[in-house]
Amino acid sequence: MGSGSSSPQPVARPQAQVLPSPQGQPGQQRRGNFEEVQLQYGQSQATPTHGHQGYGPTHGHQGHGQPRPQAQGAYGHPNHIQGYGNQAQQYGKSNGYVHPEYGASTSSGYGGHAAHQQKHRDDFDDDLDDWIEQKNNQTPSHQAATQQSSAASEEDMILETFHHNDGTEYTVLRQSGHRAYLDWQTQEWVQFPNEWLGQGHFGEQDTLFTEQVQLQTTSDTNGPSTSGTTSGYVTEETASSTPDDDRDGYFDHPLKGRTVITYMFEEKRNVYCYMDDETGYWINMPLMWELHNDYIRRQVHEIQESIPTWTDEIDILASLRQCNYNTEQTVANYLCLGDPNLGAKRWGGGREGQQQLQEKDRQIHALQEQLKQKEREKQSLLQERLALKTEVVEKLEKVAELNEKVLDLEVENNDMHVKLSASHMQMERMKTMTPSSFGRRRHGEIESGFDSQRESSAESMTVVKAPRTPTPEPLPPAGPTVEEETLKALNHSALELDKSYRSLKVIVKDGFSDLQDLTKKAISALGQISEMDSSSGNEVEELRVLYRKEALQRKLLYNQLQELRGNIRVFCRCRRDDRVGGYMQFPNDEDIVVPTGGSKKTFSFDKVFSPASTQEQVFEDTLPIVQSCVDGYNVCILAYGQTGSGKTFTMMGPPDYPGVNIRTIKELLRICNDKETVDYTLKISMVEVYNETLSDLLKEGSIGNATLDIRTMGKKQVITGLTAIEVKTERDITDTMETGFKNRTTAFTKMNAESSRSHLLLMLTVEGHDKISSTTSFGTLMLVDLAGSERISKTEATGQRLVEAAAINKSLTALGQVFQSLRTNALHVPYRNSKLTHLLQPALGGDAKACLFVMVSPDEKNVSESISTLTFGSSARQVSLGKAERNVTKGGKKK
Ligand SMILES: Nc1ncnc2c1ncn2[C@@H]1O[C@H](COP(=O)(O)OP(=O)(O)OP(=O)(O)O)[C@@H](O)[C@H]1O
Known part of the structure; x- marks a missing residue:
């Protein structure tokens, strides 16, 4: 779709449907052509002959003279040289062909000027090449020449959209009967092939601008002729008289x-x-x-x-x-x-809805507090458990150590017993022997051995146990006997030693069992703590579920509230200019009154900011949208208006008096930092849309090089190759933006172009990971400073300026079409009709929330542009009111 990069050359187009002759041959395809001719030249009632090739007229053709349901404005955004209203007036007044070159309506008489017609045909063919060359030429002298010739002829230059049957769309320029389409790839104007007239149709009527046409015709004409002018338009009146929408209905609720x-x-x-x-x-x-x-x-x-x-x-x-x-x-x-009252829990709008939302906020806050408290309790339990666990481990280690010691003692004890019994036996034997030098020496040996054993056992436990199972040793050869006194003393000390060993063993056993008791207690305490931990875990989990549910309900409630208010909110701001102003009135903060040709026209918006409004006041109303972004929605703030109406001032603002962009980003950071339970990652990108080409402003040399492309991956839209820089502080953001603006200025200076002829998109992605609910949200915020919406001035009638104008026309028309499709709940929303709308697709429609600022100048000389802007805003606003409107349409009755 779209005429972007793949515009085929006319020569490549299949010629099968070339029409045999411009005259006559009514047919289905010709019908479309004829209707287009009517669009160009008014509602000709009875032109008998008119045969200029290219205009494709077929007189008496079926449909001829019928009120055209669509009108000139259908061709797009009113981005054409002044005179739209006058032209519409001419259409209304004329019953015939109003030739743009030859002046006033000929009132059914044009067909009679055969010679004139022939001359015109010849001139036309000769002029066409010159005309196209002129449109493509970019030299100042040509521009000046164009300016002069344009001024002299007072011809209107109109941008149209041609929908070819193969699905391609072309931006077509029409002036003085010449037509050329723009090849976006080469950015050159190419002659519009006449045979295409049978292979497609020109754009649908863009009702966004109906109002403007009505207004202009009313002020420019004095009388009933306006009805002729607007008969082809779907006006408010005709719209309301159309049959009721059969999708509307009602039923009697059994419970309510x-x-x-x-x-x-x-x-x-x-x-x-x-x-x-x-x-x-x-x-x-x-x-x-x-x-x-x-x-x-x-x-x-x-x-x-x-x-x-x-x-x-x-x-x-x-x-x-x-x-x-x-x-x-x-x-x-x-x-x-789940509600027994079948949805009785309907959220109200306005104050009631706000109160419900606040109530939900309170509940969520209380739940968050409870969760925090529980988390704290859980933490302290965990710490206690950890301390106890350490204690138990230490005790168990001690028990193991003691066990080891007891075992060692047992072994030692056994050795001792063996040795003691051996000594006893020896002593018994010695008793029977006479003491001799051998016996004395032997006795000394035994004593010293005994002493050393005693010492070593005293060192470890100082215990010597009585022999349990004395192992008989082979008797030494009979020798000298030991003195009895010595033996007695030895025996006594052995008994003492045995006693002390027993008492020590009792002590060790008691200590051991105490230690075991302690360990058991610690283990059971550990078990209890684990139980408490798991029950507190359950409680925390329950609270989490409750929290998730409340958070979800809050989100739904907020959405419903937004839906009732409208997902697209439209604000109007009139810029401050102390030199001019005063002709617009601001009776309250929702209406703006514009005097037009003796009458006054009131436009209503969600909020109207007068010239006295401050940047703070303007920002205040965009606050809810920032919250939505943090909640994981795609949101968008756009500024629309003619050049100099204050779009950049409102969006960016001077450094010391910042606008919506900086304030929004600050608020975004504040909300992210305040939420302790959520970890946020913010990334920033800057994109420029100039002449239907996307450029990455954070990548040097990207402008004009078409480095970016939009791709759809599943339900997500991805801009391939786009730089996204992670930012943590306000400083990071301003620094990144500065880089982007520097690149933009440098590139535009090189190209000898103006930045106001491009759309600037500041894109922020906010990814939040909720630590409590373990969910991840992903929101985007787009801050868009649109290119100036004014009509092409005569100075822009050629070269680069004309391509820029065509690109702006294409994208703003597409934006209008998107709003209109959303408003009418159309099955197809033509997001892909321009790079701008394609980029904005995630932020317009669906769950997305948008905020549109329509900016107007207080200068009376800009009244026509201001009305055009206000009309655009009013139409966009009806997108938001679409559902509400249906709610008041009961059983075919409209309030
Ligand atoms: N509300 C306001 N108060 C004071 N000055 C303003 C206000 N709005 C705009 N201006 C001034 O008007 C001039 C034009 O405004 P600005 O550049 O924002 O217009 P614009 O619509 O962005 O134009 P362009 O389409 O060329 O970018 C600037 O000098 C700006 O400072």
Whole structure:
């Protein structure tokens, strides 16, 4: 889609449908051509002949003279040279062909000027090449020439969108009957092939600008002719008189005793299918199979984590299917249906909703506090457990040590007993012998051996045990006997030693059993702590579930509140200019009154900021959107308006008086830092959209080199090759932005271009990991300073300026179309019609929340641009009011 990089050359186009002759031959394809001619030249009622090739007129053609349901404005954004209103007026007044070159309407008489017609045909062919060359030429002299010729001829230059049947879209420039389309790749204007007229159609009417046409025709004409002018437009009146939307409905609620308004939303439904090899058809996947799909399993688990009581996986999956695989919607439905009053828990909007939201905030806060307290308790229990564990381990080590010692003692004791019994036996034998020198020597030996044994046993336990099982030793040869006194003393000391060993053994045994008791107690305390730990773990888990549920409900509530208020909020700001002003009025903070040609027109917005408003006041109203980003939503703040209306002032602002960008980022950092329970990672990128080319401002040399590309991966949109810098502090952010702006200025100076002719997007991604609920959120914030929305001035009628104007026209028209599609709940939202809208896709529509600032100048000479801007804003605002409007449409009655 889109006419971006793949615009084919006209020569490459299949010629099969080239029309035989511009005259006559009514046919289906020609019909489209004819209607386009009507668009260009008004509602010609009875032009008999008009045959200029290129205009494709077929007189008397079916549809001829019928009120055209679409009008000139359909061709896009009002980015054309002044005179739109006048032109519309001409259409209304004229009953015939109003030639842009030859002046006023000929009122059904144009067909009679055959000679004039022929001349025009010849001139046209001769002029075409010159004209295209002129449009492509970028030299100042050519520009000056164009300016002069334009000024002289007062011709309107109009940018149109041509939709070729092959799906390609072309930006077409039309002036003085010439048509050329822009080849975006070469950025050159190429002659529009006439045969294409039968191979496609020009753009649908852009109702965003209906208001403007009405206004201008009302002020420019004095009378009923306006009805002719606007008969082709779907105006407020015609819209309300159209048949009721059969998707509207209602039913009598059995429990509530009142009527519930319903609406059949047409949405695309995702269906999981598998390829049946036998039949070669895609077949809906059975639920049981689907449960084996990783992606689906993850979704089911996510839901189960939020609602642990919902255990039936098939039931969850069925609901998931119903909700188009949107987990949040599935949970919301469950919570709502869980209510016995069938959704009686409907959140109110306005003050009531705000109060409910605050109540939820309080509950969440209390839960967070409880969780924190529990976490603290758990921590102290864990520490206690750790200390006890260490103690138990130490005690067990001691027990093991003592056990070892006791064992050693036992061994030693046994040795001692053996030796003692040997001594005893020896002594017994010696008693029978006469003391002799041998006996004395032997006795001395025994005594000294005994002493040394005593010492060594005293060293360890000072215990000597009585012999238990004396091992008989072979008797030494009979020798001299020991004195009895000595033997007695020896015996006595042996008995004493044995006694002390026994008492010591008792002490060791007691100590050992005490130690065992202590260890048992420590182990049981450890068990108790573990139990407490697991029960506190359960409690914490329950609290976590409750917290998750409350947080989810808060999010849903917030969303519903936003939905009631509108997911697109539109603010209007009139810039301050002390030299001019005063003609616009600001009766309250929601309306702005613009005097136009004797009458006054009131435009309403979510908030209107007068010239006296401060940057703080402007920022205050964007605050909720920042919170949404932190909660994991895609949000977007855009500034739209003509050059000099204060877009950059509002978005960026001077360093000492910062605008929305800096304040939003500061707030984002504040919220992220305040949330102790969530770890956030912030990344920043800067993108420039200039002449339908994306550039990475944080990469030097990227501008104009088309280094970026938008890709869709699953449900996500990815900009390949885009630099994203992680930022932690405000300083990091301002430094990064400075780099981006420096690159932008350098590149534009090199290209001899102006930055106000490009769109600037500051993109922040916020990834948050909730430590309590273990969930990860991913939000994006886009801050967009759009290119000036003013019409092309005559000085821009050629070369680079004209391409820039076409690019701006294309992207802002696409933005308008996106708003319009969202407003009408269209099945297809044409995000891909321009690089800008493609980039903004995640931030517009769906769950995304957007905030649009329409900026106007207080200078009366800009009134036409201001009205155009305000009209754009009003239409965008209706996107947000779409649902609310339907809510007040009951049974076909419109309030
Ligand atoms: N509310 C305001 N108070 C004071 N000065 C303002 C205000 N809004 C805009 N200005 C001043 O008006 C001038 C033009 O504003 P600004 O550059 O923001 O316009 P713009 O719409 O961004 O233009 P462009 O499309 O060229 O970027 C600047 O000098 C700016 O300081």
